Amino acid sequence: xxxxxxxHDESHRSRDELLADRRRKLERLRDEFGRDPFGQRVDGLSTxxxxxxxxxEAADQANKDDPETDDRxxxxxxxxxxxxRVMGNLIFMSLRDHTGDLQIAVSKKAVGQPGFSIAKMTExxxxxxxxxxxxxxxxxxxxxxxxxxxxxxxxxxxxxxxPNKFQGLQDPELRYRQRYVDLYDNPEVMRTMLQRSRIxxxxxxxxxxxxxxxxxxPMMQAIPGGAAxxxxxxxxxxxxxxxxxxxxxxxxxxxxxxxxxxxxFEINRNFRNEGIDRSHNPEFTMLELYEAFGxxxxxxxxxxxxxxxxxxxxxxxxxxxxxxxxxxxxxxxxDLEIDYGAFRRAKYLDLFEEHNGFPASDHDRLADKARTLHxxxxxxxxxxxxxxxxxxxxxxxxxxxxxxIDYPASxxxxxxxxxxxxxxxxxxxxFIANMELANAYTELNDPDVQEANFKQxxxxxxxxxxxxRNVDDDFLESLRVGMPPAGGLGVGIDRLIMLLxxxxxxxxxxxxxxxxxxx
Numbered sequence: 001x002x003x004x005x006x007x008h009d010e011s012h013r014s015r016d017e018l019l020a021d022r023r024r025k026l027e028r029l030r031d032e033f034g035r036d037p038f039g040q041r042v043d044g045l046s047t048x049x050x051x052x053x054x055x056x057e058a059a060d061q062a063n064k065d066d067p068e069t070d071d072r073x074x075x076x077x078x079x080x081x082x083x084x085r086v087m088g089n090l091i092f093m094s095l096r097d098h099t100g101d102l103q104i105a106v107s108k109k110a111v112g113q114p115g116f117s118i119a120k121m122t123e124x125x126x127x128x129x130x131x132x133x134x135x136x137x138x139x140x141x142x143x144x145x146x147x148x149x150x151x152x153x154x155x156x157x158x159x160x161x162x163p164n165k166f167q168g169l170q171d172p173e174l175r176y177r178q179r180y181v182d183l184y185d186n187p188e189v190m191r192t193m194l195q196r197s198r199i200x201x202x203x204x205x206x207x208x209x210x211x212x213x214x215x216x217x218p219m220m221q222a223i224p225g226g227a228a229x230x231x232x233x234x235x236x237x238x239x240x241x242x243x244x245x246x247x248x249x250x251x252x253x254x255x256x257x258x259x260x261x262x263x264x265f266e267i268n269r270n271f272r273n274e275g276i277d278r279s280h281n282p283e284f285t286m287l288e289l290y291e292a293f294g295x296x297x298x299x300x301x302x303x304x305x306x307x308x309x310x311x312x313x314x315x316x317x318x319x320x321x322x323x324x325x326x327x328x329x330x331x332x333x334x335d336l337e338i339d340y341g342a343f344r345r346a347k348y349l350d351l352f353e354e355h356n357g358f359p360a361s362d363h364d365r366l367a368d369k370a371r372t373l374h375x376x377x378x379x380x381x382x383x384x385x386x387x388x389x390x391x392x393x394x395x396x397x398x399x400x401x402x403x404x405i406d407y408p409a410s411x412x413x414x415x416x417x418x419x420x421x422x423x424x425x426x427x428x429x430x431f432i433a434n435m436e437l438a439n440a441y442t443e444l445n446d447p448d449v450q451e452a453n454f455k456q457x458x459x460x461x462x463x464x465x466x467x468x469r470n471v472d473d474d475f476l477e478s479l480r481v482g483m484p485p486a487g488g489l490g491v492g493i494d495r496l497i498m499l500l501x502x503x504x505x506x507x508x509x510x511x512x513x514x515x516x517x518x519x
């Protein structure tokens with residue numbers, strides 16, 4: 001088997017020689033042809049997919065039968081050159097934009113000597129503009145046939161070497177660092193990112209249609225609140241105070257309920273100074289919403305209907321009532337088939353016993369189980385230990401959509417207790433494909449209970465994040481003013497996009513994931 005070509009190596013010339021050659025061509029464009037190598041405004045452009053769809057078979061055939069009559073649609077397109085072939089007095093190029101690829105054909109007869117010479121010295125990675133009629137080649141390829149003196153233009157000369165034309169850009173680390181190359185060289189990456197935008201719009205529209213208002217709350221906060229996580233710290237020079245990038249917008253969104261906004265949501269960034277793995281990035285996007293006079297179950301209904309709505313969008317299923325007969329709401333995720341038509345609701349303690357074979361109240365057996373999982377039970381509160389074991393033994397089994405409800409109240413300081421079971425919190429977490437996708441509460445709005453919980457949380461925690469936490473007195477004052485009963489929901493948008501686009505790493509759905517600096 002012959003050796004594969006080295007990256008960027010399209011000949012036996014060195015990388016430095018190839019880069020120098022691009023510089024020489026740039027100077028030729030300026031000096032010999034009087035052209036700006038970095039182009040000007042271009043109006044009237046069609047996308048490459050739009051141009052392809054405009055092709056008229058009948059008009060093309062009529063022109064072949066009678067060249068004097070030309071009713072073929074004419075288009076103007078632009079894209080990055082991904083293939084370039086010179087065949088005597090005819091040059092074929094494949095252009096690529098965000099909608100796909102399309103071939104252009106440049107003949108010396110049609111565009112004249114200057115245009116043809118510029119087309120001939122065009123290289124992969126350059127950005128070109130072509131204008132002319134649409135016709136098929138002898139091999140049946142729909143093409144734009146550049147026509148007239150301005151039928152072909154070089155819009156931007158690329159001074160960097162493109163990825164190897166046979167192998168493309170494959171190294172994951174390089175793909176994330178050079179997303180600007182990854183997007184054009186790997187069309188599936190472009191499709192995923194465009195799908196992300198489409199899904200985000202659908203999420204917003206879903207809640208707008210249900211009477212929610214989109215808001216923005218502070219990214220920099222004096223007290224990091226709303227979740228237990230280690231924050232990023234910054235300093236405001238003018239006020240000479242430390243501030244924290246928010247770990248959650250929760251406490252500000254609840255203030256809006258106090259002020260009289262009945263339904264609010266925010267889609268924005270949260271920041272947590274913690275690890276990076278397949279499903280975690282320190283900077284991530286969350287949907288968080290609050291509904292006055294709602295509860296755990298009202299936001300659970302919103303969540304289930306939202307996910308099903310988005311699955312229909314991704315599958316291009318026309319609008320149908322949830323649960324319509326014969327409606328297929330399955331999507332692949334790796335080797336799994338996820339059925340979004342059936343959301344299970346299961347109690348936290350029931351799931352623990354189901355997957356461990358003993359009740360969660362048996363502390364001795366719980367401690368023994370923890371040791372087998374290399375979890376040290378020494379000095380840990382029962383519910384804290386229970387949750388660590390639960391995460392190791394239950395979460396790996398939560399593949400199909402499952403709302404886990406009725407958490408131990410001690411794990412949920414911002415949550416209302418069940419009226420008839422004060423040891424149980426009105427909370428759910430949604431798990432799909434072994435990942436937590438959503439977290440929701442019937443919100444605690446009793447200021448005295450909330451104050452006691454805050455103080456207990458701050459005093460009792462010994463993790464390294466606890467040093468940054470403090471009691472948010474202003475939030476407590478807002479609860480004293482009076483917050484209506486409410487349901488609250490948080491959905492991890494990046495993980496949601498992972499599921500809907502079948503991407504196994506969170507880095508594949510974030511345009512610019514955090515990377516360790518080079519060198």
